[in-house]
Amino acid sequence: MRVLVTGGAGYIGSVVAAQLLASGAEVVVVDDLSTGHADAVPPGAEFHERNIAELDPVLGDWRVDAVVHFAAKSLVGESTENPALYWRNNVIGTVALLDSMRASGVERIVFSSSAATYGIAEHQPITEDAPARPTSAYGASKLAIDLALADYARAYGLAAISLRYFNVAGALVGDGVRFGERHATETHLVPNALRAAATGTPMPVFGTDYPTPDGTCVRDYIHVVDLADAHLRALEAVETGRHRVLNLGSGLGHSVREVLDAVGRVVGRDVPVDEQPRRAGDPATLVASNAEAGSVLGWRPARALESMIADAWEFEQG
């Protein structure tokens, strides 16, 4: 199989591209390097520095069988301040990509959607039939594409799966292999906590008065390697004329304090913290039901929180 990975110079895209290559697939990466890093594209992948809105007509020449689509803006706060960036990049850009696929006869897509599509859910764990009421332009842009994929599947026979990620952490590390999180502006809990433990500079804990057991937000963390495995399975599971939505999470909730304790154990130093008010838009609890992904993909996450943190720490140390 020959697969186009958009955003293959980014965090999750580079891990999936590496895993696809390891599985024997041919990989073509498209990334405009607006947030990605050229040296994160795995060796062995064919790389084109390009925006996803500019694949007509070259996509036909690349002769790919399927697309795994990551390329997107992905910061909730930025999307609130500058929604145009999200509607243009994530929505208009992706519709252009879908139309390039139609024009060149590429019929399979796995799309990087998000738990942010659900917004504040009434019931936990969140199942795929929960109402989608995003609270940010980022979540809205992901939901818009989930809806577009359903239409393209029905009308044009596209075979599509949207994977709604919960909190992704960890890295792909091994013999000579290192793919992980390298964001210019790092907002995520695990890398920030690792850096705080390493440098001794306190990090913010956003909100200690949530209605959760220890007052901090509860999230569902999933190892990026388990997440990548689900993408490889989804590429095989897509069906002509059908769009499915699947949650990808561990099904377990961990509070911010539990994550910081685990980081302290892995690094061997406590994480210094600065308790701050709640961050705008953060729901108290987000935990996935992963039963649907289990039954459709035969997928089970295999790596627990400490292993995500240990791998992210190995990656951080360079």
Ligand code: UDP
């Ligand atoms: N968080 C925090 N300090 C940080 C980064 C994150 O307290 O420096 C909290 C954040 O408020 C949320 C949880 O950690 O409750 C996970 O945040 P992250 O940005 O990693 O992912 P999100 O759940 O927003 O997608």
